[in-house]
Structure formats: structure tokens, C-alpha cells
Amino acid sequence: MSETSSTEAREPSIPRQPGARRTLLEVDQVVLRFGGVVALNDVSFQIHEGEILGLIGPNGAGKTTTFNVMTGVFKPTSGQVRFDGARVSGRKPPEISRMGISRTFQNIRLFPEMTALENVMVGTDSRHKTSVPGALFRLYRVRPKPEELPQVTSDVPLLRIWQQVRRTCAQIFGLSRHILEERAAEKKSLELLQFVGIEGRANEVARNLPYGDQRRLEIARALATEPKLLCLDEPAAGFNPAEKEQLLTLIRQIRDRGHTVLLIEHDMRLVMGVTDRVVVLEFGTKIADGSPDEVSRDPRVIAAYLGESVDAA
């Protein structure tokens, strides 16, 4: 409750309907031109906290472009994107990631030569502070919690003494922030790999993973940055029906973990099955915004996107 009121205080321009949830992201009259080509024409919509929003439209409608504007890849010609009351437009991608927006890519863009675990750890690193001095000289000592101290486990007497020395040193001087962050990153990354269901492949190089696992890995990497809003760009592309079903479950689980989800998707059944609300774009213009049911009955949407045979799609 206090959160909502603070948002109102910061952002009075957002109209609040009774019963409506807090607005997390607002795309406000965004226009994007590339030379003479209008990629986005006066697009406005909102994403509420805790919902799954679908963004659909025919090929070239500007869905990925909208994504790119939201994640700082493109700067809008006019209009702006606000996230959590703060301006997104004009910030650099790393900053936007720190604000709490993360995304996956339509054509998978993992770090191919790094292992699955390392890929996810790059995501967790964005919340960490260690840089060259910290890693090199192990500066910034932190007093560790009892369970973080080095354990004395060995049976070999000499090693036992060594471990005891390390434990005592850690008790007296503390552990470096680098060590603690590194451990936290590894733990969280493994947990995320487990969440998306590919923990068995943690040490495999990303490029060697099967296609479906690469998609899952991208989601895990995006979640590792602790986003408030997760944008999935056609996550089901190239999936068979069984895999799509699993993906649906995964998306719901992601929402249940407290992330808001924006979903771009072609597969109508997937969109209709999982989303709370759908925004439809055509030629860079928004033509509909509403619940999946309303949208699929909207004649403009049927004409523009679904064609004649709604059921077949």
C-alpha cells in the first residue's frame, strides 16, 4: 500500500484506476524513426507489477524494436519509457539492467565459449561490486557469518592444521568481499540453473548445449540479474508442443517468484494460455490492448494479425 502511494507521489501522471495494480513500466508515446522509416509510431502501454503481458503483432510490427527501446539498445526519437517512476530512455544498457529490466534475445545470444554456469554468473555479477583492485589485492574485508568460515574437514593432520589456520585467519581478519561474492554468485547461479531445469549441464560450454537448453540458459542468465521485469523475446521459437508446454509452466513459475513478465510471441495458443493482458502492434502502431479474450475478438486484430482463421492459429 505504501509502495503504491509512493509511486503516485513520484509519478502523478500515471492514472490509477480502482483495483489496478502498481504500474511497473510505462511506454509513453514512443516514436522511433530510422531515417524515413517509422519503426514505432506513438506507442503507449503500461505493464503492471506481477502480471504477464503479451506483446504480439505480425512480422515487422515493431515488437523487438519496442524491446530494444525498453532495454536501452535504441533511444526513442520522442516520447519516453519510465520504469518504476524513473526515466529509462537515454540510459546505457548496464544501467537499465541495474534498474531491474532484463531480457532474452530472439536469436540466442549466449557467451558461447563460456560454461553454462559462467554464463549465469555473468548475470549475477551485475549486482556485485568487486573490480580489479578487489580481485587483485582482496581488499574490502567482510566479517563472515559462521557458516561462511572455512571448514576444518580433512583427516590428514598437516592439512587439518592448515585449514584451522585459515579458519582462524578468517575469524580475525574477515573474508574478502570478492570471495563472498564469488561464492554467492556460484550458489545463486546453480540454483537458477536448477530452476530452469538444466543443472546437469552446468559445466558444459554454452555452444554445446542443445537448442532448448540454450533458450533455458538465456532465461536463467536474465533472471540472474535480479530483474523486476523480465522480457522474453520469442522464447518458444523452434519449440515442439511438449517443450512449449514446459515453457508455459516455467513462465508461470517465474511470475510466482515475483518477476513481472513481458512476453513477445507468435504462437497464439501460448500467448492466450499464459498472459493476463495482451498488447497488439501493427506497423509500429498499437491497435489493441486488453485481456486475451477481448483482443482475440477485436475485429481489427483479427484483420491485421490473426487473419480469417482464428482457430487455426
Add this chain to the structure above:
Amino acid sequence: MMDKVRATEARRRAALNGIADRWAALPPWQRLIGVAAFIAFLYYLPLLGIPGLTWLRTDSIDGGNSWAGVLFTCAIYVLVAIGLNVVVGLAGLLDLGYIGFFAIGAYSVALFGSTNSPVVKWMQRTFDLEPTWAVAWAICIPLAIALSLTSGVILGWPTLRLRGDYLAIVTLGFGEIIRIVARNLTGVTNGAAGISAIPGPEGAPSADNKIFGLQDLKPWYWLAITVVLLMVFAVRRLENSRVGRSWLAIREDEDAAAVMGVNGFKFKLWAFAIGAALGGLSGFLFASRNAFIDPSQFNATLSILFVAMVVVGGSGNMVGVAFGAVLLAYLPERFRFVSDYRWVAFGFAMVVVMVLRPQGLIPSRRRARELQDRAKEAKVSV
């Protein structure tokens, strides 16, 4: 014939991987003993007298150079290769002007440490000091590191926004600019005449120096190898941290890394600065040991040689690039009878290595897998 060579190569590669796997599977204390033994061997190398291995010494052939001297050269090239590996192998920024940083390190000890340098003479006049006064050698170490690091930042700040080939061209220019400035700025650097009497740990070179003299080069090698080991330790720490992961991520996909919250510019600048500092440190050792430098020692060919060390050894793998550096520094010395044709032999060897082993002699294991995959893809598409 080619098939046979490839088959041998495949078997050798399998054996190498086996060694690496077995090594990784050993308990930590055994690995520690292994590393300690290897380090002890490195320190023993200049005294090498084990029967059956003495043929390795460069002074075992007619007119061969001092063995310790060659080892010293190998050591400073290893330092260069480790530094360049951070820039090229880890962060994926092609730097063709690395000699510039090497030269800056060398000139910092020459300009501030030698009584013959115009800079020191100017300081003596201005601050009314004795004619024997110069900045102490030990103070020149941080000075050389600081100056090369700063030059890395100054070069990197505007140019790291460039990518790929463009960056390579700019850095190539930088290396040449440093050399040409050193040659033409006669009032500061003595120009083409060079600077002599560059100090070592015991001060200016003279016959009275007991340890770091001009004849016995073993102490110089021991000094250099100590610096190398320290730097290997430091760079390892960086590799296995958030910094190292960020470098790899930038090398793999800079845009995706940015979206995942990696501040690409910051980490690229760090890679450049660290690489520059290591190059500078190496140049510093080179100048101290040589006691005399002039601009002709820092031409662009050396930059190419440095990149060749990294590429031949195995870009991205510290052991690999160190091996590459030793090989490229040592072979021409040991096989002096081909020294007249050495650039021809060199070019030929490079081509052979690149055909048979494009990922380098001891590649980073990830990189090896990537290149093998690519080879497979290429076959399928044809």
C-alpha cells in the same frame, strides 16, 4: 602425407588433453608440489648441467649467446605475452601497438634513472643537485608501471569505442607514434643517439657491481623470473574473478554482455591498462638489463612478434602464451645457423602452426572446442 600429419596431430592432441585431465584430477596438495617443483626448476635453469639436457643451452653451439642472457630475454617476452594475452586473449581487443607500452616502460627508467638523460640533467640544474644524482632504480619501478598504465588509459579512453579492425589500426599507429616521438624529441630522449648508463638494482652499470653486473646475467634472469611469477599469480586472480568473466563476456558478445549489466567500457579499459602496465614492466626490465636503449629497438616488427607469441601459443591461455613466447625467443638463439633465414623459417613455421593448429599450440580448452566445432560446421556446409 597431410592425412598422416593430421592423424599424428590428433593423437598428440588426445594425449595432451589426457595430461590436462589427469593434472586437474590430482588432489590439490599434489598439484602444489608439482607447481613448486616446476618453479624450482625454473630457478635452476641458468645453471642447467643435467647430462642429456645440456644441448638445450644456447652456449652449447659455436658462437652461441650467453645462456642466462637468452633465458632473461625469454622471461621478459613471457611477461609481454602474459600482458598481451589479457588484452587480446581475454578481452578480445586486437592490439598491434604493444611495443609502445614496452617502450614507455623502458624509457621511464632511462629518462629518470640514467645520469645521461636530458630529463635528469634538467632536474639537476633546476633543483641544484649533484651531477651523480638520478632517480633511484626502485622508485623507477612504480614510475614505469604508472606511466605505462596511464598511457594505456590515455590511448584506451578515446579508442576503445572502436571495434575490431579499427582498434587494431589505431593501436598500430600508437606503437609507431611512440617510437617516432622517441626518435625526434631529441631534447628529452636524446633522439636516435639513445640513452646509456641506465641503472639496475645496484645503480648505474659499472664494473664494481657485484650481483647485477654486465658479465654474469644469472641474477638478471632470477630477477625477471620472480617478476614473471608474481604477475602470473596476479593475472590468475583476475582471470578467476568477476573481472575475468566480464572480459570473456565482452569478447564473446559485447552487446549481450552490456544488457546483462557488464560495463563494457570500464572492463575494456581495465584490460588495456593492465596489459599496458605488464608491457611497461617488461620494457623496464629490458632497459635495466641492457643499460642502453635507442628508438630503433622498438619498431613495429616486435609488436607483430608479440601478437605472434600469443596466437602461436594459444590465445586466452596463460600457459600457452608463455610457451609461445619462450619458443619464439629461444628457437632463433639455439638454431643460430639459420638465423640469417630466421624470418623465412619463422613465417613458414607460423603458417604450419596455423594450418595444423589454428587455436595455438596449447590452446585455452574452451577455445579449442569452439574452433573444432567451427571446422565441423564448415565441413557440413561444404
